[in-house]
Amino acid sequence: MNLKNSREVQSNLVPLYLKNKRLGKVHSKFKSGLNIQFEDILIYISHTESALSAYGINIDKDKLQEIMEMVEIKDVVIFKECKLIFYSTYKNITLNLENIELIDLRIPVIQIKKREIRNTILYSILKEYDFKNNIGLKIDDKINYYIDLLVKSDKENSKLNEEIIKFFSGRGKGLTPSGDDILIGFTTAILSFNEENIFGNWIKDISLLINKKVTTEISVSYIRALIEGYLSYNFIELIYSMNIKESNYVYGIIEKIKKFGHTSGNDTLFGFFLGLKFLSDN
Template sequence: MGRVHSMFKKGFNVKFGDSLIYITSNKYPLSALGVNITEEKLRKILSSIKISDVVTKKEEKLLFYTINEIIDIDYKFIERIDLSFPKVKCKITDIKKSELYNALASIDFEEIIGIELDKNTLKYVDLLVNSDKKDLDTNKLIINFFVGRGKGLTPSGDDILIGFTAALIIFEKYKEWIFSLKQEVTTGKTTIISSSYLSSLLEGYVSEDFIELIKSLDYKKSILIEEAIEKVKAFGHTSGCDTLFGFILGLKFLINNLKN
C-alpha cells in the first residue's frame, strides 16, 4: 500500500515505503522514477486524487482510491524504456575537445543556477573539482555542504551532486566517491524526492533527457548538442541548470585527474 505524496500541474508522485513513482503524461520525457500515461488518463486522475489518498498495487495495476471512485493504471502492457547509463565512445582524454564540453563551458551558470556562488560556496566547488576523491573525510565534508542546500523539491546542491556524480559514473571512476554518497545522503538531510533521484543515480539510472545529454559526448553536430542541453535546462525551475553545472564540474574533475 502507498499514498499520493505530491501533486503538480504535469504529474504527481506516489510513495511506497521509501520509494517514489512519478507519474506524468507520455508527451513529457520519462523520469528515472517514472511511469508515463496518456494525457487523458493523467487529467482524470489529477482531477480526482488528493494528497495522502491510498494507492495499492494489485495484479500489475495501480489502484487509486479517491473520494468518488477507484481509478486504475494497468501497467502490464506499458512499454519498458531502458534508462540505464549509455555507453559512450568518448574517452577521458577526449572530453576537453568534445563539442558538448565546450558548449557547457560557454554557459554562464552563475546567472541561472539556484544556488549563490558566494565565497564559501566557491570554496566547496573548488574542493569538488580538485580534491582527492579517495579521501573519504573530504568527500563527507563536500557532500554534507551540498546536500539539501537550496530551495525546492530537489534542492540545488543535490542537483549539483547528481550532475557531478553522473560524469564519474559514465567513465566508471572513483568508487570511493560513490560509496561516500551512499553513506551520507539520507532523507533526513534532504527531501524524499531528491533522495529518490540520488538513489536511482547510484543504481545506474537517470532521466530520458539526461541519457540524451550523455550520448551527446559523442556528437559532432552542434544543433543536436544544443537541443540536448536545452531539454535538460527545461527541467524544474533551476533543477536542470543545477544538474548541468554539476555535470561540467564532474567533467573538469576528470580532466584534471587524467594522470590518475
C-alpha cells in the first residue's frame, strides 16, 4: 500500500456508512482538518499529506482550506447524491465524493503464527522502546496492576473485561484519552491475528462499554470503526510490518505513528505491543 503521491482518497468505510445518512453537522475543527458528525460517527476530512483515518477523507489542501475558512462548528452538512454540502453563513460549499478514490482500510490478517510474534523485527523494536516516559499516563503501581491484568487475564471473562475497560476508558487527557488509545491498540492486535472468534467476549464488551458517557465522541468513533474491522492507514502499515524483516522500514512505520497527536501514537503503539505480548502467551 502506498499513498505517497498525495492524491485525494477516502476510506472505503465512508460510503458504506453515509449511504443511509443525510443530516450532519460540523463537530470540531483542528489545524489539519475537521470532523463532520452524522449521528454517532465522525467523518474526518483532512488534506492529502495526512494519514487517512478509518472514517477519513483526504482532499486537496486548497479545497480543505476553503472549507475550513468558511464553516463554523455546528454548521449543517447534508449528504446527498454522493456529495457533502456545507451550509455556511458565508456560502454553501459542495464536496463531491464520487470521484475520490476508495482505499481499503479493512484490518489485514497477520500471516505469521502467534508463536513467531516475539521473533519479529516489530516486536523487538517495540520491546526496547521507552513507553514509560512517552505515553500519556503516569505509570504507577495502580496502572501497572491494570496493565498486568490486561496482558494476563482471560478475555472470555466479561467481569474482568469490564473492570479493565472501565479503568482505561476515558483515562488521560486529549481528544482521545491515553487509556482509550491503549485499549484500541490492544484490540487491534487481537483483530489482526483474526482472533475475534476466540476472544469474542472482549470484542463484545469493549464495543458496549466504551461510549459517550465515559469518554470522548472521537474515541467512540475510533472504537466503532475498529469493531467494524477498519483502521487508519498508518496502522494498516504497522500490521503489514509484522511480516517485514528490514528493520529500517519497520522503524519508519513506527516513527510515523509516534508523531500522531500529543501522545496518542505512542499510547496506541503501547497497547498494540501489550496485545502482541498477550497473543504470544495464549
